Every structure is written in C-alpha cells, then in structure tokens.
Amino acid sequence: xxxxxxxxxxxxxxxxxxxxxxxxxxxxxxxxxxxxxxxxxxxxxxxxxxxxxxxxxxxxxxxxxxxxxxxxxxxxxxxxxxxxxxxxx
Amino acid sequence: xxxxxxxxxxxxxxxxxxxxxxxxxxxxxxxxxxxxxxxxxxxxxxxxxxxxxxxxxxxxxxxxxxxxxxxxxxxxxxxxxxxxxxxxxxxxxxxxxxxxxxxxxxxxxxxxxxxxxxxxxxxxxxxxxxxxxxxxxxxxxxxxxxxxxxxxxxxxxxxxxxxxxxxxxxxxxxxxxxxxxxxxxxxxxxxxxxxxxxxxxxxxxxxxxxxxxxxxxxxxxxxxxxxxxxxxxxxxxxxxxxxxxxxxxxxxxxxxxxxxxxxxxxxxxxxxxxxxxxxxxxxxxxxxxxxxxxxxxxxxxxxxxxxxxxxxxxxxxxxxxxxxxxxxxxxxxxxxxxxxxxxxxxxxxxxxxxxxxxxxxxxxxxxxxxxxxxxxxxxxxxxxxxxxxxxxxxxxxxxxxxxxxxxxxxxxxxxxxxxxxxxxxxxxxxxxxxxxxxxxxxxxxxxxxxxxxxxxxxxxxxxxxxxxxxxxxxxxxxxxxxxxxxxxxxxxxxxxxxxxxxxxxxxxxxxxxxxxxxxxxxxxxxxxxxxxxxxxxxxxxxxxxxxxxxxxxxx
Ligand SMILES: Cc1cc2nc3c(=O)[nH]c(=O)nc-3n(C[C@H](O)[C@H](O)[C@H](O)COP(=O)(O)OP(=O)(O)OC[C@H]3O[C@@H](n4cnc5c(N)ncnc54)[C@H](O)[C@@H]3O)c2cc1C
Numbered sequence: 001x002x003x004x005x006x007x008x009x010x011x012x013x014x015x016x017x018x019x020x021x022x023x024x025x026x027x028x029x030x031x032x033x034x035x036x037x038x039x040x041x042x043x044x045x046x047x048x049x050x051x052x053x054x055x056x057x058x059x060x061x062x063x064x065x066x067x068x069x070x071x072x073x074x075x076x077x078x079x080x081x082x083x084x085x086x087x088x089x
Numbered sequence: 090x091x092x093x094x095x096x097x098x099x100x101x102x103x104x105x106x107x108x109x110x111x112x113x114x115x116x117x118x119x120x121x122x123x124x125x126x127x128x129x130x131x132x133x134x135x136x137x138x139x140x141x142x143x144x145x146x147x148x149x150x151x152x153x154x155x156x157x158x159x160x161x162x163x164x165x166x167x168x169x170x171x172x173x174x175x176x177x178x179x180x181x182x183x184x185x186x187x188x189x190x191x192x193x194x195x196x197x198x199x200x201x202x203x204x205x206x207x208x209x210x211x212x213x214x215x216x217x218x219x220x221x222x223x224x225x226x227x228x229x230x231x232x233x234x235x236x237x238x239x240x241x242x243x244x245x246x247x248x249x250x251x252x253x254x255x256x257x258x259x260x261x262x263x264x265x266x267x268x269x270x271x272x273x274x275x276x277x278x279x280x281x282x283x284x285x286x287x288x289x290x291x292x293x294x295x296x297x298x299x300x301x302x303x304x305x306x307x308x309x310x311x312x313x314x315x316x317x318x319x320x321x322x323x324x325x326x327x328x329x330x331x332x333x334x335x336x337x338x339x340x341x342x343x344x345x346x347x348x349x350x351x352x353x354x355x356x357x358x359x360x361x362x363x364x365x366x367x368x369x370x371x372x373x374x375x376x377x378x379x380x381x382x383x384x385x386x387x388x389x390x391x392x393x394x395x396x397x398x399x400x401x402x403x404x405x406x407x408x409x410x411x412x413x414x415x416x417x418x419x420x421x422x423x424x425x426x427x428x429x430x431x432x433x434x435x436x437x438x439x440x441x442x443x444x445x446x447x448x449x450x451x452x453x454x455x456x457x458x459x460x461x462x463x464x465x466x467x468x469x470x471x472x473x474x475x476x477x478x479x480x481x482x483x484x485x486x487x488x489x490x491x492x493x494x495x496x497x498x499x500x501x502x503x504x505x506x507x508x509x510x511x512x513x514x515x516x517x518x519x520x521x522x523x524x525x526x527x528x529x530x531x532x533x534x535x536x537x538x539x540x541x542x543x544x545x546x547x548x549x550x551x552x553x554x555x556x557x558x559x560x561x562x563x564x565x566x567x568x569x570x571x572x573x574x575x576x577x578x579x580x581x582x583x584x585x586x587x588x589x590x591x592x593x594x595x596x597x598x599x600x601x602x603x604x605x606x607x608x609x610x611x612x613x614x615x616x617x618x619x620x621x622x623x624x625x626x627x628x629x630x631x632x633x634x635x636x637x638x639x640x641x642x643x644x
Binding site: 008009010011014033036037038039059060061062063065066067069075076077078079080081082083084085086087088089 | 123124125126128129130131132133199200201220221222223225239240241257259269270271272275277279280282327336337343344345346347349373374375376377378379380
C-alpha cells in the first residue's frame with residue numbers, strides 16, 4: 001500500500017506501476033490543462049513544460065490525456081495488477 | 090492455427106457477458122483483465138436501470154447478482170437559492186406504491202462485486218480468465234486483427250477479439266479502429282462514498298435517488314451544465330455522492346476540476362437536507378474519480394466511428410454506447426456484448442471474420458431500440474442552455490423530461506418495442522420478468538447472492554396459502570406460455586408496429602394526465618402504503634424457491 005492511502009482514503013495502490021504516463025516535452029506547450037484536470041496533482045510546470053511530478057495518487061482516469069490536444073501525453077495502463085485498486089467504485 | 094477462438098479484453102460489465110456466451114457456444118474463449126482482481130478498476134454510480142436486466146443477459150435476469158439496493162425512482166431538487174433554501178422538487182419519476190419497492194426502477198450496485206459475480210459465471214461456463222494482464226496491442230495477420238499482445242509480451246492468437254476495455258479505448262485506438270474521443274464529450278466524475286447505517290439509509294432515503302440541479306453560482310451543478318449536478322445513490326449501508334464535469338466547456342475552456350472541492354464543501358454545508366439530515370450520520374469511506382463518455386452519442390461524427398474491423402468488435406463504452414441521458418452505460422454494455430458474441434459465433438462458424446461479415450454487429454446495434462434511444466436524447470446536454478440563460482422554465486422542463494415522468498414521452502416506444510420483440514422471440518421471458526423483481530428484492534433483503542439454484546442449501550422461508558397460490562399461478566403461467574408459445578409470440582409480433590404510436594400518445598397524454606395521476610397517488614397513500622408493506626413482507630418471508638427460475642433457466 002502506498003503512502004497516498006492517507007490522502008485518499010479507501011484506495012490501495014499496488015507498487016510497480018512505473019512511468020505509465022509520459023510527457024513529450026518537444027510537443028508540450030505548457031498550456032497546463034493536464035494540471036487543471038488532475039485531481040491527484042500528478043503534474044507540475046517547470047522550465048515552461050508540464051512534467052510528471054508523481055503518479056502516486058493517479059486513479060488512471062486519463063483526463064490528462066483527453067485534454068492534451070497536442071498529443072504530448074503518452075498514456076498507457078500500468079502493468080497488469082499494478083496501480084490503484086478500489087472496492088467502492 | 091489460433092490458440093483461441095475469441096479473446097475478450099476487459100472484465101468490466103460487458104466483457105464477461107460476451108465471453109460467457111462465446112464459451113457456451115463451444116468457442117475457446119479467454120478474457121483478459123488488467124486489474125489484479127476483477128472489478129477493482131471499474132468506477133461507476135451506479136444504478137443499473139430495469140431495462141438492462143429485463144432485456145439483458147438471461148443469466149443475470151434469472152440469477153442472483155449482488156445488488157446494494159433496489160431503486161424506486163428519483164427526487165430532483167432544483168436549487169434556486171442554496172442560502173435561503175429556495176428549492177423546487179420534481180419527484181414524479183417513481184414506481185407507484187404498492188408496487189414499489191418490490192418492483193424497482195433499477196438496482197444500485199458496487200462495481201467490484203457485480204463485475205466479479207459476472208466473471209465467475211463466465212468462468213463456470215468455460216471461459217479462461219487472466220487477471221493482471223493488459224492487452225497492449227493487437228496482433229495482425231494480412232492486415233486483419235488476429236489476437237493481442239499482452240504487457241508480459243505474450244502473443245495470443247484468436248479469430249475474433251471482442252474489445253470491452255471501457256471508454257478510454259486505448260486498444261481500439263492502437264488498432265486503428267476508432268479515434269480518441271475529444272474532451273468535450275468526456276466528463277470526469279468525482280465520487281465520495283460514505284458509510285451510513287442501514288437504518289439511517291432506510292429512514293432518510295428509502296429506495297430513492299436524489300439529484301440536484303441549479304445555476305452556476307449555486308455551485309451544486311458543474312459550470313453551465315457541462316456535466317451533471319449532484320447525484321446521491323443510496324446503497325445498503327452507504328451513500329455514493331457524485332458530481333461530474335466535462336473536460337471541456339463552451340469556447341474551448343478546460344475547467345479547473347479543483348473546483349469540485351468547493352462544490353463539495355458548498356453542498357455538504359449549504360444544502361439543508363444534506364447538512365441537517367444526512368451529514369450527522371455519515372463517515373467518509375473513500376473518494377475516487379473516473380471519466381465517462383457523457384455525450385459521444387450526440388455527435389454524428391463520433392457516433393459514426395467504426396465499432397468493428399477485420400477480426401475485432403468493440404462493445405459497451407469502448408464502442409461509445411454510454412447513455413447521453415440517464416448516465417447509464419451498463420445496459421448498453423450488456424446488450425452490445427450479447428450481440429457481439431452472437432455475431433462472433435456466427436462469423437467463426439462461417440469461417441469469415443472479416444469486417445464485411447462483422448458489419449452485422451453494427452447493423453444490430455443501430456436497430457436496437459433502447460441503445461438508440463439512450464444515445465440520442467438531449468435533455469442532459471441541453472441543460473447548458475437553461476444554465477446560460479438562467480431559464481427556470483427550460484431547466485424545469487429538461488429535468489422533468491430527463492429524470493422525471495416526462496421521460497416517458499421518449500422512452501415508451503423503445504420500451505414497448507423491446508417488450509414485444511422479447512416476447513415474440515421467447516414468450517417464457519414473461520414469467521422470467523415476473524419472478525425477477527421479487528427474487529431480487531428477496532435477495533437484497535436477505536443478502537442472498539451468487540448461490541446457484543439447486544446448488545448450496547437454500548434459505549427456507551415460509552409457505553403460506555398466498556405463497557402457494559403465487560407458486561401455482563407461476564407454474565400455470567409457465568405451462569400456458571409453453572403450450573401457447575406460438576400464438577403468444579405471433580400476437581406480440583403483431584403488436585410491434587403499433588408501438589411507434591406510443592411516444593406521440595405519451596407526449597399528448599402526459600401533460601394532461603400527470604396532475605391527476607400524481608394527485609391520485611397522494612390521495613391513495615393511506616391504502617397503498619400498508620399494501621406496499623404487505624407486499625414486502627410477502628416477498629421477504631417467502632421460501633425463495635418460488636421466485637427462482639424454472640430449471641433450464643438461470644445460473
Ligand atoms: C461515475 C460514473 C457513474 C456511472 N453511473 C452509471 C449508472 O448509474 N448506471 C449505469 O448503467 N452506468 C453508469 N456508468 C457507466 C458504466 O459504468 C459504464 O457504461 C460501464 O461500466 C461500461 O461497461 P464496459 O464493459 O464497456 O466497460 P468497463 O465496465 O469500464 O470495463 C472495462 C474493463 O476493461 C479493463 N481493461 C481496460 N483496458 C484493458 C486492457 N487493455 N487490457 C485488459 N483489461 C483492460 C478495465 O480494467 C475494466 O475492468 C457510470 C460511469 C461512471 C464513471
């Protein structure tokens with residue numbers, strides 16, 4: 001169980017999800033849309049580019065990928081059995 | 090030679106239905122699920138409307154799926170001023186007593202146990218289930234889809250891939266079948282789950298969902314109606330609290346979803362029935378969120394995107410079939426799963442899995458009355474115009490037509506069409522419908538889920554004269570429907586064309602009849618309330634065997 005469990009009660013994380021969301025900084029124009037829609041605060045802007053800050057609280061909703069109309073976000077599922085899990089969905 | 094006949098990607102609501110059907114037809118079927126356990130990656134509301142159950146897979150209708158609470162309708166709160174408590178109510182969408190709550194409008198459920206129950210039934214039918222397995226790409230043979238590649242690098246061959254991966258559609262996009270949906274048709278739902286004692290849920294909510302709508306500044310509904318207002322689902326001993334917001338609103342604006350926190354705070358402190366009646370009795374259990382395809386069906390281009398290719402069929406959310414009105418996608422996931430399985434079975438038997446054969450899938454989806462109704466109604470979408478113009482009459486009308494009795498002006502024709510189509514295909518479905526509602530209520534009351542009839546020892550209730558009469562009535566109905574199957578089927582088929590008149594008739598009648606109907610319901614309460622309690626007692630005290638489907642149906 002990851003440390004995010006305290007911040008998001010009732011959710012567990014299986015370690016080993018890896019970097020399943022990546023940002024192509026060539027394509028990113030720092031519009032910050034991914035920051036606006038991410039409820040887990042996974043992103044930050046630094047040096048005029050969006051960067052993945054931490055995927056620890058990510059619920060894999062893909063909102064960041066949906067709003068990135070420049071195609072700078074490469075969104076994949078974490079490896080099988082990794083990432084968040086919930087009994088209360 | 091392919092290792093499998095069929096690979097089903099995803100064990101959410103639709104996947105297990107398709108997989109089970111394929112396995113029952115003798116096809117070698119594997120179902121891949123990226124979660125460690127089935128259902129742990131599925132987030133939803135969730136009320137599954139009755140039409141999903143009665144027209145959906147027989148094993149669900151005749152079985153004992155785990156439900157959290159039968160739902161008898163919706164109370165809509167139109168919040169005009171949250172500060173002063175100026176709130177209008179539309180509670181017209183309600184199954185009338187004494188039929189409710191035994192006869193339900195839908196069933197509330199948590200996704201994890203429900204999807205797992207479905208997957209267990211699929212496995213019992215011979216499906217191989219592989220959890221912790223992601224389908225990351227498709228395999229190709231001569232350009233056609235011929236299987237999938239897993240995240241472990243395994244290459245699994247199959248004659249047909251049924252893609253039940255949900256709304257993101259990563260595999261479908263990678264396979265080049267369809268494109269990514271634009272953000273304005275995707276809504277992010279922010280869900281809070283609260284524990285509450287069953288006695289409190291029973292007392293405060295009963296079996297009724299509560300929705301709230303209002304102007305932007307009331308902060309109970311997302312900006313300019315791009316999404317839904319507050320929706321509260323009562324479960325067995327918990328509440329699900331949801332709001333959702335489109336990822337893009339008018340003039341290309343991507344809203345800050347951090348505003349959800351303000352909305353949540355504002356509602357929980359400002360909405361009188363929440364802060365006074367509910368808040369003292371709840372404890373937060375979890376907060377989760379997920380996106381869903383709120384308006385895909387309303388966009389011609391998106392609706393026209395392919396749902397199949399050589400060797401591949403998309404179902405449920407992957408095919409863009411989430412309802413544009415009631416927020417429900419499970420019925421369409423079930424319907425499309427069954428259609429996809431039928432078509433895959435025929436294609437494999439015919440030795441032709443090309444897109445030109447699989448096109449039958451698309452044709453049947455386009456001819457499905459409930460699917461087509463559910464992805465074409467616009468009340469939820471048009472809320473934004475009422476919001477923009479602060480038009481209270483329009484807001485009232487949209488709420489009434491979407492989540493009130495007014496909905497019958499658009500759903501009656503497809504409903505009746507499905508009823509007559511189903512009876513003409515198999516008249517015995519009538520007794521299956523009659524048994525389903527009391528069995529589901531019994532199961533809910535006694536938490537009896539998953540036991541196969543004739544399997545583990547069943548609980549024994551009482552058998553009064555009334556129960557024996559019901560059982561005898563059902564037996565004679567079974568015999569009648571068997572004996573007169575052909576004329577009943579013909580009569581239903583004969584009635585089908587007349588159903589097209591139902592919506593216009595409802596449009597004419599509803600506004601005239603509704604006030605009298607509602608007044609009569611109120612007036613009759615002293616009689617219908619005790620009768621409703623009697624019906625509940627009749628059902629919950631019964632030996633449940635009288636509600637089980639006859640041998641040959643069900644699990
Ligand atoms: C907040 C919310 C509220 C909702 N409320 C309702 C409601 O009240 N009533 C209703 O009927 N519907 C509701 N829906 C919609 C409903 O949940 C969906 O329509 C339904 O789950 C769709 O079923 P599906 O089988 O198409 O996909 P899903 O149920 O989403 O299942 C997809 C499955 O595929 C797995 N998967 C995805 N990709 C891969 C891959 N590459 N490899 C392996 N596995 C994969 C996922 O882990 C998941 O288990 C709601 C949705 C949300 C988000």
